[in-house]
Amino acid sequence: MALPSVLVLPVLIVMAAGVYYIYNEVIQFMSMTLVRNKVVVISDAVSGVGTELAHVFHKGGARLVLCGTTWDKLESLYDSLTNDADPRETFAPKLVILDFSDVDSMEDVVAEVVECYGYVDVLICNSSMKLKAPVQNISLEVDRNIMDINYFGPSTLTKGILPTMISRRSGNIVLVNSIQGKLAIPFRSSYAASKHAAQAFFDCLRAEVEEYGITVSTISHTFINASEPPPAVEGEPAPSRWQDILAAYIAKQLTHGVRPSVLANEIMLTVNRKRKEVVLAHPIPRVALYLRSLVPSFLFAVLAAGVKDAVLSDELQ
Structure with missing residues (x-):
């Protein structure tokens, strides 16, 4: 019995969604098996994303070296990873104190x-320090501290570990950067500058080490939102039309940013697929990136107008 024509599109959408879900599950399972026995270093394992990364790679059977600035937090993470783990399937992580603000x-x-x-x-270089402030309010000391943590630290650590990868002619270096390494936003001058510097360093490194079989990956993401999603409003009708469902999904993504678990899984896939560059951003930042290249004067005008609106809003409060 043939389906009515009005049902063909919904059925195709459901089938495509099912195939996509199965594909993602298979890829996720394969990713877990590919990292088994691999030595994986996470530069900031005690952050939200770092903790998610530790759990994902530990579950996959990687030999973890977890770094962080606080020993208590590292030990707490160690306990959470090993308490319920099967020692036959996983390895106890190694812990190392690492503080990028102390380059010496x-x-x-x-x-x-x-x-x-x-x-x-x-x-995996995922350490980061954020700052939001007008340029004239940022001291040189703060500028230098941000550059140490976001640029000099990751580049120095990478340079130190690189010889072991070159000698073995294999390895993967991942910079978890920011969309602001490609697109500067007002009131983030020091942060954006450090992210631009890191992006440039790892782009150069990628070309230099390719002959040794080393993959360099950069992941540019939007802001990380570790908060829980808001609960559904009781009695609020769910969208029925596919157009409404799509619009609601896009609005939700724009509002909630990138969740740590989503970013951690993306990093796992990036490592296993050896992808060189990933932009994990929603439509508006992606459009801004294109505008920056194609019609920069228009983007500059929009950003300047946004600054004026922000200043006016502050004055009215």
Whole structure:
């Protein structure tokens, strides 16, 4: 019995969604198996994204080297990973204190990281310091601190670990950067500058180490939202038309940013697929990136107008 023509499109959409879901599940399972026994270093394992990364890679059987600025938080993460884990399927993580704001300590940190297993398969640089303030209010000391954490720290750690990858002619270096490494936004001058610098460094590095079989990946994401999604309003009717469902989905993505678990899974896929660049952003930031290249004067005018509106709003409050 043939389907009525009015039902063909909904059925096709449901079938496509089902195939996409199965595909993602298969890819996720394969990603887990591909990292087994790999030595994975996470530069900031105690952050929201770092903790999610630790759980994802630990579950996949990776040999983790977890870094962070606070020993108590590292031990707490260690306990959460090992308490319910099967020692036959997973490895107990190694813990290393790492503080990118103390660049002088990096030589000792690199030696300690490499000493854990003698080599590194995957280096994930996800440490970051954020700041929102007008340019004239930011001191040189703060500028330097942000550059240490967001640029000099990751680049120094990478340079220290790189020789082990070159000697083995394999490895994957991942920079978890920001969309602001490609698109500067007002009141983020120091942050955007540090992210632009990191983006440029790892873009150059990618070309230089390709001959050694080393993959360099950069992930540019929008803001990370670790808060819980708002509860559904009781009695609010769910959208019925597919156009309304799509519009609601886009609005939700624009409002809630990128969740740590989503970013962690994307990093796992990036490592296993050896993708060189990923932009994890919603439609508006993507459009802004194109405007920056094609009609920069228009984007500059929009950003300047946004600054004026923000200043006026502050004055009215």
